[in-house]
């Protein structure tokens with residue numbers, strides 16, 4: 001709590017806070033006082049329906065009472081402990097994820113903890129380098145894996161590297177099957193997964209630079225994938241793509257590293273989004289919703305032969321806070337919740353309802369919404385020009401900013417709407433609502449979006 005006014009806090013922020021660790025989408029930046037369920041509340045008590053839930057970190061609702069109880073209990077028993085000592089929650093959480101993955105992927109493995117998504121990505125790079133002796137990896141155009149130096153090197157945007165140069169090998173970026181804007185200008189109905197064939201052809205001859213046919217070896221050790229691109233705009237690949245990709249990789253002894261940091265923990269209707277595509281990855285990286293956005297914790301699960309202590313010995317990576325007691329206690333309860341409650345059914349049902357309502361909206365405003373899609377509760381709305389295709393970033397920005405004013409009126413109450421803009425052209429609303437959202441709240445969100453479109457694009461409705 002603070003006795004400072006909002007104006008005083010903003011003045012202090014301008015003077016003392018680095019802006020390097022954040023993004024100011026609004027001027028002045030917005031500040032909130034309270035959060036609960038699907039809502040953030042500003043300092044006047046105005047509710048803002050949050051359709052993005054902290055980039056999918058708070059999947060189980062803000063101030064989730066069950067997780068708060070677990071955190072409080074842990075605070076009262078073992079709030080701190082150096083990671084060299086064991087505590088039950090760490091071991092049980094690793095075992096739970098190990099068992100879940102064994103049942104899904106048919107392989108034994110181990111779990112390694114850290115405190116942020118990017119750090120877990122860094123750890124996975126060490127596991128890959130250690131196992132293969134190689135430093136080069138593939139990653140997707142439009143992919144996002146974090147902003148530490150090594151994570152930036154495998155994230156598609158040069159923007160995140162321009163000021164800092166290289167500290168690691170830049171990934172080779174491969175086009176993602178973004179069918180609405182196919183990089184090869186094909187149509188998904190009859191393309192025969194042309195993009196996959198293009199990738200496979202890279203290995204046809206040594207002169208394509210990836211493959212030594214005499215040694216039967218690729219220069220690349222792994223392919224980092226997001227099964228559904230998050231920051232890239234919740235882009236869902238066509239059926240068959242990932243199964244085909246995994247086959248190409250397996251035949252060439254290239255590992256698949258599955259980044260589930262944003263899509264994991266049922267965002268896309270399954271524990272891991274990759275399960276939607278019938279693929280068993282070699283490594284899974286996770287974070288965010290593992291603790292519902294409470295005490296930070298991230299992790300890497302890897303196949304036993306990649307991570308067993310015999311090959312990846314103690315101290316290969318280390319962080320003071322890596323398996324912190326508060327994070328592991330909440331993480332363990334999140335995993336238990338997912339085992340006790342059928343989140344697959346919940347996210348499929350609520351996601352289908354939401355997508356149907358978004359498609360109604362698209363039908364009403366075809367000169368504003370060019371594309372919609374969804375899997376589980378990962379939903380996308382692509383804001384386009386009157387032709388339904390040209391990305392309209394300005395309009396997306398205006399709708400976002402207007403929602404944050406908190407002066408919409410729906411169902412007899414004043415409210416705001418929290419959206420996040422992503423996508424290759426920054427024109428996509430990436431919707432990641434809370435799993436606790438009700439149908440009435442989804443309807444409220446649609447009503448708010450409808451008002452925002454009418455306000456921001458009156459000439460196109």
Ligand SMILES: Cc1ncc(COP(=O)(O)O)c(C=O)c1O
Nearest residue numbers: 116117118144145146230261262
């Ligand atoms: C898919 C994906 N990977 C990695 C990261 C980086 O995670 P963190 O921001 O916790 O470092 C993110 C964050 O948005 C992400 O969405």
